[in-house]
């Protein structure tokens with residue numbers, strides 16, 4: 001199949017007009033100008049953007065369903081909703097829960113990692129700071145426990161790709177090394193870490209900061225905090241939840257200006273209400289009320305995840321923060337893929353996975369290709385691949 005007449009986002013270049021040849025589940029050739037004709041099926045994209053499929057390393061739910069339930073059917077609904085919004089590679093993010101609940105969820109979701117629906121699991125918690133726990137149950141966050149983590153990694157059988165923990169807790173630096181030794185991305189989040197504690201976390205092997213600025217000390221001119229330590233450290237990628245609520249657009253703009261798109265991973269941090277509307281939901285055993293698309297813990301003010309999808313994150317990054325389309329798309333694809341060490345994902349290049357998103361001038365998703373097959377954007381319940 002030959003996709004022609006597109007504005008192809010290939011790395012930091014735009015090929016306009018550009019063409020992409022797909023064979024099976026792979027991109028086999030990418031070029032600019034007139035496309036070669038070889039008698040295969042041709043899809044004329046009529047000037048639309050052709051971007052790599054989006055990669056979301058932090059998402060809890062959507063379509064009324066949630067990953068922390070550990071239920072494979074629910075998880076397929078979540079992945080399907082986000083797939084229809086362009087996310088072709090996703091982690092499933094769990095939240096703080098009792099040890100046996102976490103084990104059950106990891107075991108339940110591992111099969112979806114094995115069948116390719118999910119790229120892996122992300123444990124957000126339970127080793128988080130009580131003072132910065134946000135929507136995580138403060139009664140269940142706990143200090144790092146090597147044994148518990150070892151049990152979860154065993155249950156996941158290679159499916160756990162990322163763990164968010166608070167690096168200032170006792171035993172955290174040791175756990176960061178335990179994670180990196182196991183090939184798992186160590187992320188710092190829901191943390192009260194100071195600037196110095198942040199630097200120590202990065203020296204120990206932490207490579208991601210979970211939703212930068214949210215769930216951590218604010219930047220102060222005498223105590224710059226982990227956020228500042230992250231921005232100035234080239235080894236670190238920062239997640240941003242750009243839903244227009246978690247961060248002011250000027251903060252998003254300054255983050256991109258400071259670290260470049262190669263170190264920003266847009267994430268949705270979406271919960272069950274994404275794509276499902278306002279109402280009452282549950283996240284990690286806590287009641288969450290969603291009004292005007294904003295999710296808050298019942299009886300409190302803590303924001304409890306977002307109702308964002310990745311296409312909207314990209315649109316807001318361009319329209320509100322003034323970031324270029326190429327950089328916004330990179331932050332939604334190439335950068336998070338690199339965080340996970342995924343080769344041939346998040347890029348449009350010969351040999352890459354044929355995961356592509358067609359976006360119109362307003363960056364609205366028009367078509368999604370995953371593993372070389374078109375996704376039915378109208379179908380509610382989509383089982384991927």
Ligand SMILES: [Zn+2]
Nearest residue numbers: 124134211215
């Ligand atoms: Zn969080």
